[in-house]
Amino acid sequence: MSQAPKYKRILLKLSGEALMGEDSYGINRVTIDRIVGEIKAVLDLGVQVGVVIGGGNIFRGVAPAAAGMDRATADYMGMLATVMNALALQDAMKRAGIVSRVQSALTIQQVAEPYVRGKAIRYLEENKVVIFGAGTGNPFFTTDTAAALRGMEVGADIVLKATKVDGVYTDDPKKNPDAVRYQTLTFDEAIGRNLKVMDATAFALCRDQNMNLSVFSIFKAGALKRVVLGEDEGTLVHC
Numbered sequence: 100m101s102q103a104p105k106y107k108r109i110l111l112k113l114s115g116e117a118l119m120g121e122d123s124y125g126i127n128r129v130t131i132d133r134i135v136g137e138i139k140a141v142l143d144l145g146v147q148v149g150v151v152i153g154g155g156n157i158f159r160g161v162a163p164a165a166a167g168m169d170r171a172t173a174d175y176m177g178m179l180a181t182v183m184n185a186l187a188l189q190d191a192m193k194r195a196g197i198v199s200r201v202q203s204a205l206t207i208q209q210v211a212e213p214y215v216r217g218k219a220i221r222y223l224e225e226n227k228v229v230i231f232g233a234g235t236g237n238p239f240f241t242t243d244t245a246a247a248l249r250g251m252e253v254g255a256d257i258v259l260k261a262t263k264v265d266g267v268y269t270d271d272p273k274k275n276p277d278a279v280r281y282q283t284l285t286f287d288e289a290i291g292r293n294l295k296v297m298d299a300t301a302f303a304l305c306r307d308q309n310m311n312l313s314v315f316s317i318f319k320a321g322a323l324k325r326v327v328l329g330e331d332e333g334t335l336v337h338c
């Protein structure tokens with residue numbers, strides 16, 4: 100029996116730190132290839148995929164150098180880190196036979212196309228993966244907010260946050276072993292309970308524009324595909 104995806108177009112937020120695998124810094128080749136395999140599985144279902152990539156794997160490594168720096172300057176460094184990840188992801192996709200385009204919110208025209216909404220939508224319609232680098236292009240924001248923003252701009256059916264934990268918990272599960280996972284919760288609950296899995300700006304943007312969000316583990320094999328098929332996986336955050 101053929102599997103019908105629940106969503107036709109998704110915006111996938113990939114944690115930069117997830118690219119490190121077991122390493123303490125940077126990009127782990129085996130890990131990025133495995134993540135690309137997870138994305139390929141949903142492309143094979145006919146789903147259109149936009150990706151916003153984070154920068155934690157690179158930026159947190161240089162954080163000591165950024166300590167004491169002007170905040171906006173440090174944030175621009177963080178955004179440049181996401182462009183590096185975007186290029187690495189495109190390269191890994193190419194090796195896997197996936198056609199993708201990188202669009203950057205900061206103009207670095209020798210390196211990547213600038214972000215142009217209409218062009219991004221056209222690429223998605225052509226079943227090319229669009230990798231959005233440099234977050235929103237503005238300091239004082241995060242790539243979570245960029246994911247919510249780009250998801251809305253390109254008309255995605257849902258924003259999927261692929262991270263290191265398998266959903267939203269009552270507390271940070273990496274710090275509190277007694278934390279309990281929610282199957283579903285509302286944006287107001289997530290904001291009101293100050294749950295740190297995603298920043299409040301991103302939660303509020305999704306809530307105000309009625310954009311559902313799913314949080315799941317990118318380390319769990321097949322989880323992305325199960326979310327896209329509408330199966331019980333991770334946590335669904337809704338209005």
Ligand SMILES: Nc1ncnc2c1ncn2[C@@H]1O[C@H](COP(=O)(O)OP(=O)(O)OP(=O)(O)O)[C@@H](O)[C@H]1O
Nearest residue numbers: 114115116153154155262267268270271294295296
């Ligand atoms: N209530 C909570 N439920 C789940 N995770 C939580 C919660 N509070 C804090 N976290 C933490 O939030 C992290 C998810 O954020 P993630 O690492 O994806 O960060 P990011 O900043 O979006 O990505 P990047 O690595 O690119 O900077 C999890 O690893 C988890 O430890």
Ligand SMILES: O=c1ccn([C@@H]2O[C@H](COP(=O)(O)O)[C@@H](O)[C@H]2O)c(=O)[nH]1
Nearest residue numbers: 153154174177178234235238240241242
């Ligand atoms: O719109 C944005 C997105 C990101 N930044 C900066 O980049 C780093 C890395 O992004 P993560 O979301 O943490 O992975 C972030 O810490 C900011 O410093 C930004 O300024 N604006």
